[in-house]
Amino acid sequence: MNELKARDTGLIALEINSIKEQTQKIFLLSSIEIGKRLVEAKQLVPHGEWGKWLEDSVDYSQRTANNLMKIYEEYGQDPLSLKGEINESQAITKLNYTQAVALLSIPSEEREDFINKHDLETMSTRELQKAIKEKKELENKLKLSEEKVEREKEEKEKLLKQFKKLEEQAGKDEEKINNLKQQLRTAESKGDEREIEQLTSSLQSAEMSLEDSKRRIETLEKQLKEKPIEVSAIVEQIPEEIQKELDALRKQVSLKNSDNIAKFKFYFESLVKGFDEVLVTLNDIEDHESSEKLKNAVRGLLYKMQEEL
Template identity: 35%
Template sequence: MSEVTKHDRTVDTVTAEIQYIQQQVKKIFYDAVVQIGTRLLEVKEMVPYGEWTNYLENRLGYKPSTAQNYMRIAKEFGDRQIALDGTDPQTLFGELGYAQLLPLLSLPDEDRRELAAENDLPSMSSREIEELVRQKKAAEERAALAESALERAKKSQKDAEKQKASAVAAQQEAEQRAGKLEEEHAFLKNQLETLKTQAEQSVIQAEVVPDEKALEAARQAVRDEMQKAVRQAEEKAKAAEGKLAKARNPLAMKVNLLFEDMQSMTSRLESALAMLAKEQPETAEKFRTTIGQFMTLKGEQMQ
């Protein structure tokens, strides 16, 4: 009977039995590693401070690095926590050996589960799993870099849009001011022409005065008055032309506005110093000295 049984068995049958035993051994080993690691975590709290290495080597024959790996495996794979897909760590990794588990320790639980779902980990060597982990990390790093680059690009785009909107608003404001200055310039120019015409007409009307002395005095008064009005109109027109030129140059307009602000601030500063001098002369003098030095230095730097 034994001879028949022996001849009925095949290579495939025996191989299947060996593989089954191997799987059972792996599961037993996995559970043993988790159990040992769990107890190492427990006993570490009991061993006196500074005696841990001696305890491991003398009582258990473990190197500190080996014990550390057992404890890490217990923490990462021994919680029996069931995921949303209904699997627990032992179901996914229970057939892995000690060397196969070590590379997976560097991954978060979610990433480990993803690798287990996408690959036949039990059939892979520890080096293959290590390479798989390396590729996983590299892919995640590239994804993180791409996401970071995308965020920076979005931020740069938003900043550019804000700058563009600000530039458009500044340009519109400059154009509006330029338009108003052009109107003012045209008005002053027209007023100047009107004054010149009035001056010529006044001279002609003054010629009908019968008294020569009175006539000459009237003419001179009219000329003086009209020349004064013409000079004022010319000065206003010249100032308007200057403002118009600045308005057409946004950068020059910006500098001019800042200069006007500085003049206004200087005036307020002088008033504040005058008030301070009435109550605290010494303090006011110190401020004057410091401010004077500052303005002198800035003046030299801007030349």
Template identity: 35%
Template sequence: MNEIQTTVIDTLTVEILILKQQTAQNIIEIGKRLISVKESLAHGEWGKYLDEKVEFGKSTANNFMRVAKEFSNLQAIGSLPQTKVFALLEIPQAEREEFIANNKVEEMTTRELQQAIKDRDKAVNEKEIYASAMKKAEDAKFISDNLLRESKEAAKADIKKLKDSLKDEKKKSSAEIAKLQSFIGEAKDSGNDEEVVRLQASLNEIQGDLDSSALRIDELESQLKEKPIDVITAEPVIIEKIPEEVAKELQELREKLSQSNSPSVAKFKSNHAVLNQIFKSQLEVMVEIKETDSVTYEKCKNAISNLISKMSERL
């Protein structure tokens, strides 16, 4: 440190000591001089200077310098004592003057001021917690609304798919129904009342399944147009959802139509009906052959048995 710096620091030190003995309005001036001294000292000399020259702890010196930097309005602190000015440092700088204007700081004791600041901090903290809770509630409501909308849209899309699948199923089943009606006509012509009853029952079952599915899909679509169930999860959030029984039944119908809509399944049903009719016809022919030609009957019987055996092996 050169002589000029030493002289400047000595002068600042004397001014600081003089200001210490005067009113608290000089706190800002002390802070300014401490800033200048700190900037002039080499690294590691600051603590020694505070102890030996002005008898300040680092915390106190930091408070003085903060006051010098943050209190630009001298009238704001007026003739407040050092303890009150330092207490005011606990309030954010942007809110400090408003706090001083709204509270009779000069009439308070230091203890009362510190308590007022604690109460203010508590109120601010509670306000922030409330604001955070409300934000979370709004976010949760926003998410729940989106989920509900997506759920509704997905359910409506499912119903449309189910309706389209049902239309396709009806078209594909028309061929099977036509075959069954043809078999029913043949059975009636041959006087086979038992076969007529069986085929008619099969036809009614196919038609009944399709009509029942179509009716239930319409009912579900109507039910979805009503307001879904409200599920209260936590105050103040209410989440809406598609009724569980509706979602479950939609899934069951989806699976049912998915299976029945398979081309392979439809083809099997048609072939199975034809196979039943052919087998029944073959049995009637076998009865006639048995009465007239026992040798041929045995050959035909073996042929049918071999065919059944081969079919069984292939399954």
């Protein structure tokens, strides 16, 4: 009687939770061991008879067997001590079987970090599945954002190449026109009507080509202004929750080049900010001729930067 009186409800609850925890570990460990043996058996069962063997021999569906084998492959390669127990320091100790199956959809290199960031002991299966779904949605949004940036970058680079090609063609046309004018003046001084006619025709063709190049250059300039690669703006559009998840995932990446990366980030952000200020200043210049000269200087710098990359 005295022993019974000394046991209060708090102690009983502690014992029950301890038994529950041990049962959870034993069940997960058993699942890993079963999965290990299923992997072994599958290599021995003749092709096409695996489903029948599972049903007749161990009363498992192929889905259950696949989950057990996957649990062994993902959690059972090195989770056990020499005594056959799960190491207490490992994230797997927080899981029950259902959670272990749900977390199979997360890449192994990200799984432990995900487990440590979530209070799995208090989460229901539905809550865990929701958290996993949200993680995937965030990663998908980030991927789409990065793909959008890359598409816009490629489109901008394509336009810049076309722009450069047209400017080169315009330069050649201007040079050709100057040469033809000189030749025409010489032909006129000689009174060579046939040569004058040929040179006049060639001059008209060159001038038409120059005008066409100028029109296309003007069109491309408008396109480049309408579709700028706003690197900083695009980055700012990434939702806060996506950025947090991205930062968490990137903690696993080696930081041995962190100093150089930090320098690059500083200089890159300065470059983007400086370029934005240059564009604003160019738009404020009212003198068209001066503005065009300065724009050409900027284009020349951009081309040189592209060649260096």
